[in-house]
Amino acid sequence: MIVGPGKVAHTHAGALAELPGARLAAVCGRNAERTAAFAARYGARPFADLGEAVCEPDVHAVILCTPHPLHADAAVQAARAGKHVFVEKPLALTVADADRMIAAARDSGVRLGVVSQRRLYEPVQRVKRAIEEGKVGRPVLGTLSLLGWRGPEYYAMDAWRGTWAGEGGGVLVNQAVHQLDLLQWFMGPVQEVSGAWANLNHPGIEVEDTAVATLHFAGGALGSVVVSNGQNPGLWGRVHVHGASGATVGVQTDGGSSFVAGVTAAVEPPVNDVWTVPGETDLLPTWQAEDRERAARLDPMTHYHRLQLEDFVDAVQGNREPLVSGEEGRKTVELIEAIYRAGRIRSVVRLPLEG
Numbered sequence: 001m002i003v004g005p006g007k008v009a010h011t012h013a014g015a016l017a018e019l020p021g022a023r024l025a026a027v028c029g030r031n032a033e034r035t036a037a038f039a040a041r042y043g044a045r046p047f048a049d050l051g052e053a054v055c056e057p058d059v060h061a062v063i064l065c066t067p068h069p070l071h072a073d074a075a076v077q078a079a080r081a082g083k084h085v086f087v088e089k090p091l092a093l094t095v096a097d098a099d100r101m102i103a104a105a106r107d108s109g110v111r112l113g114v115v116s117q118r119r120l121y122e123p124v125q126r127v128k129r130a131i132e133e134g135k136v137g138r139p140v141l142g143t144l145s146l147l148g149w150r151g152p153e154y155y156a157m158d159a160w161r162g163t164w165a166g167e168g169g170g171v172l173v174n175q176a177v178h179q180l181d182l183l184q185w186f187m188g189p190v191q192e193v194s195g196a197w198a199n200l201n202h203p204g205i206e207v208e209d210t211a212v213a214t215l216h217f218a219g220g221a222l223g224s225v226v227v228s229n230g231q232n233p234g235l236w237g238r239v240h241v242h243g244a245s246g247a248t249v250g251v252q253t254d255g256g257s258s259f260v261a262g263v264t265a266a267v268e269p270p271v272n273d274v275w276t277v278p279g280e281t282d283l284l285p286t287w288q289a290e291d292r293e294r295a296a297r298l299d300p301m302t303h304y305h306r307l308q309l310e311d312f313v314d315a316v317q318g319n320r321e322p323l324v325s326g327e328e329g330r331k332t333v334e335l336i337e338a339i340y341r342a343g344r345i346r347s348v349v350r351l352p353l354e355g
Contacts, residue, residue, distance in 0.1 A: 001056075003064050004028075009063075024042050026058075079112065090114070113323070113325060117308045123291060124251050126272055141241075142183050142241050144227070144239050163206050169207050170199070172339060179227075180335055183215075187221055188219050189351070190351055193351065196211070210229070210230055211228075211339060225339070250275070253270050
């Protein structure tokens with residue numbers, strides 16, 4: 001069942017239609033007309049009440065595509081009803097909410113996963129393998145840069161966008177969450193955060209459009225984060241890892257025009273944009289050509305969602321943890337909450353966070 005038949009829900013519904021081990025049985029939403037239209041399009045039953053929908057015997061798992069502040073309560077309700085839960089990013093807005101979700105899933109014996117499909121990008125996988133195989137030595141510096149633009153038309157798409165109550169934050173929780181997930185996945189646990197955030201170019205919204213942070217990782221490495229929705233044109237997202245050997249590996253996760261799930265028609269393919277591992281520097285043009293050719297054959301906007309959904313279905317059927325579990329999603333929630341806290345108190349925040 002899909003909860004929240006908005007723009008990104010169409011990506012999930014389309015992916016489910018391609019999976020032999022899954023079927024969209026139901027859709028639940030607050031807008032009756034939109035829910036009915038979505039259900040009719042994908043051959044599902046419409047529901048207005050989540051409590052009623054999760055009692056349906058043919059509903060075994062729930063995909064949450066609601067605005068961020070609604071994730072926690074819906075996930076807890078579904079888990080307590082014995083349904084597996086797959087959540088669009090971010091898992092939650094606070095560590096306390098993430099812990100509630102994780103506890104409900106654990107206590108009910110169901111699986112909890114969070115969308116982080118960029119982990120499946122081939123260039124991202126190359127970076128992860130290079131780190132694990134020691135090709136850069138010990139990671140000593142991680143850098144994240146995400147510069148893009150969101151105009152008034154973006155925030156006008158839905159009433160919840162750009163508000164603290166409806167969205168729960170700005171560029172950190174909505175756009176940069178993917179790259180923040182990759183940074184901590186590459187570099188390991190974050191121990192200390194300092195940062196600042198502000199609304200610099202969007203007077204018509206409440207939330208931040210720009211944020212910067214300095215990270216101290218538990219292993220002694222440092223990190224920098226620079227993200228903004230206030231820079232035009234397009235979207236440029238990069239995560240780089242610099243090692244003690246002096247070698248650097250990196251990935252451009254996003255490039256070209258700004259991406260909106262369920263709206264954007266095409267995106268630039270993710271590619272490794274820097275690779276200075278000794279003996280492998282000449283591989284970069286080959287990998288880039290391969291990745292661009294793959295993107296020409298496949299739709300990156302749906303392909304990696306389908307791969308992660310396929311993993312989640314397999315995890316449920318095989319009684320194992322999904323690729324990106326609730327505990328993994330919690331790490332990024334904690335990092336984002338720490339950046340917000342650091343900006344509010346204008347001081348260093350240490351992890352783990354107290355609820």
